[in-house]
Amino acid sequence: MPRSHLFGPEHEEFRGTVRRFIENEVRPHVDDWEAAGQFPPELFRRFGGLDLLGLKYPEPYGGTDAGVIYEAVLFEELARCGSGGVAAGIGAHVAIATPPIHDFGTDAQRKRWLAPAIKGEKIVALGVTEPSGGSDIAHVETSARREGDVYVINGSKMFITNGVNADLVVVLARTKPEGGHHGLSLLVVERDTPGYSVGRKLDKLGWRASDTAELVFQDCRVPVENRLGEEHNGFRLAVGNFQWERLWIAIGAVASAQRSLELAIEYAANRVQFGKTLSSMQVIRHEIADMALLIEQARQLTYYALWLHSKQLPCTKEVSMAKIAATEADVRVADRALQIHGGYGYMMEYPIQRAWRDARLGPIGAGTNEIMREVIAKELDL
Ligand SMILES: Cc1cc2nc3c(=O)[nH]c(=O)nc-3n(C[C@H](O)[C@H](O)[C@H](O)COP(=O)(O)OP(=O)(O)OC[C@H]3O[C@@H](n4cnc5c(N)ncnc54)[C@H](O)[C@@H]3O)c2cc1C
Missing domain, CATH: 1.20.140.10 (Butyryl-CoA Dehydrogenase, subunit A, domain 3)
Incomplete structure (x- = not known):
């Protein structure tokens, strides 16, 4: 009997494929990865190689355009791998970090960041929470001061999943000092950008195989073309x-x-x-x-x-x-x-x-x- 009318035979066939992959190639290793405090970043490429990182994204960028029900099946099967940390790291990449690039990025931004993320060649993190708070995101303090064609970012982000290994971080930053939630923008910061660093890897009660980091921005300059969507509209985009x-x-x-x-x-x-x-x-x-x-x-x-x-x-x-x-x-x-x-x-x-x-x-x-x-x-x- 199907577990829900949401899943047709095609979804169940997909579930079988994902389940076999996880049982054979993920589950046997999770104890080691939990003990090590992270799973190997190469795992993203393995998931990407099986077309599991772009289930809801269009084919021109390497996705399969299969839709959210398939991605829901992926989440269910990931959760059964025996490590919340593995499910968290892969899940954060597909569920929270890449969506803003797809949803609000231009064609050029999608080609540059989304396409390699779908292949698992680039790991993506989402940086919203700060040391001063995660619930009240309208009061994000990390600033991004505009100087001509660049934003100069200062501040820090806390509890960021995939933060240590990320090649890209989608950062919610304040581009207008006043204006509360009307003064925020989404900016993509790439790993080797001067002024961007991993402050520390955080030790956790659970989700131990996922890497969780504090990220630091000190006069970190990113070009204006790294902004996703309209300036000062980042709160609405993040909420999206x-x-x-x-x-x-x-x-x-x-x-x-x-x-x-x-x-x-x-x-x-x-x-x-x-x-x-x-x-x-x-x-x-x-x-x-x-x-x-x-x-x-x-x-x-x-x-x-x-x-x-x-x-x-x-x-x-x-x-x-x-x-x-x-x-x-x-x-x-x-x-x-x-x-x-x-x-x-x-x-x-x-x-x-x-x-x-x-x-x-x-x-x-x-x-x-x-x-x-x-x-x-x-x-x-x-
Ligand atoms: C393992 C892990 C991974 C994470 N990954 C990410 C990530 O990838 N990216 C990212 O941006 N963030 C991430 N987070 C951050 C997470 O989203 C925040 O921890 C969460 O939103 C809560 O924010 P906070 O920890 O600052 O708690 P606070 O906002 O300080 O809240 C503390 C307590 O007060 C309560 N509280 C606050 N405001 C109210 C209110 N108005 N009414 C009633 N109660 C209230 C809260 O419910 C909570 O119980 C992660 C966190 C963890 C622990």
Whole structure:
């Protein structure tokens, strides 16, 4: 039975291809990559070589124009690879960093940056959050002062996924000191630009195989032609991809929760206490039933939001609801699954501990769940 009317046989065939690739070429390595604190940057080329980095982009730039439902399948399968960090690094490249280049770049900018990003030859990051705050992005402080044909960027960006290895960073910077959210622009900064540096690689609770960095800009001069879209309109442009960013997190969270459920079921079926398996004990059976219920509620809401988005229908409220439901289900299910593992759940050799650590990012990233609730309240005209 198809898991949803959203996925036809062609999507399921694609899912099979992605699943085999991930099972054979990603999953066997994730323990090493988690221990190393990053996956090899060459992995982008492997994904690019399989046409997985341009699923929603036009063919002239190397994309397959397959659409967002295919990309949603990619997110689901990535989330099952056993490392939230790998899913985060590849996911950030396709879900948040390259969309502004495609959506607001000129033909020349797309050829220069999007085409190699789709091949996995260039790694892209998105730099919005700053040390002073990530929720209130209208008050971005990193400045980009215009001097003739260049912008001079000063400031720093915090918690940037792919920040260490990025060849390009799409930066939200203040081009007009006054004007709040009307004074921001999106600028592409390339790796070797003088004045741009990786301040430090950040150590994290979870998502450990993804590289996360603080980026520093000190009199970093970028040409005006590196601006995406209109000057001072960067806030609106950045917001333009928020729904897809949140859906990416929601879709991944549902798939991660599903994997935690499967780990719990497998463990409960094999662990014997008091002469019987855990899965024969009613309290455990009901716990697992509740976990499955939580996941299904989140999945259906997420698929509904995805369907609205894929049809370009208004979906701000539904996407925020899906992001909350999915990420909170993931945290809860991972926690209950760890509990079912007993002491073994607390051991690093069991995969559930990583699922538990990775899940905790969901309610924080891509707009916190408090901000999601605020978005929903506004949509309800409160
Ligand atoms: C591993 C990781 C990867 C990330 N990757 C990226 C990336 O690639 N690019 C990028 O730009 N950013 C990235 N981020 C940043 C992420 O988007 C921010 O951490 C997030 O938006 C929250 O911002 P903050 O951490 O500054 O928290 P703050 O904004 O300081 O918020 C702190 C707390 O206060 C709450 N709060 C704030 N304002 C309100 C309000 N009005 N009402 C109620 N509660 C409120 C928040 O919900 C939160 O609980 C990443 C973060 C992490 C941890």
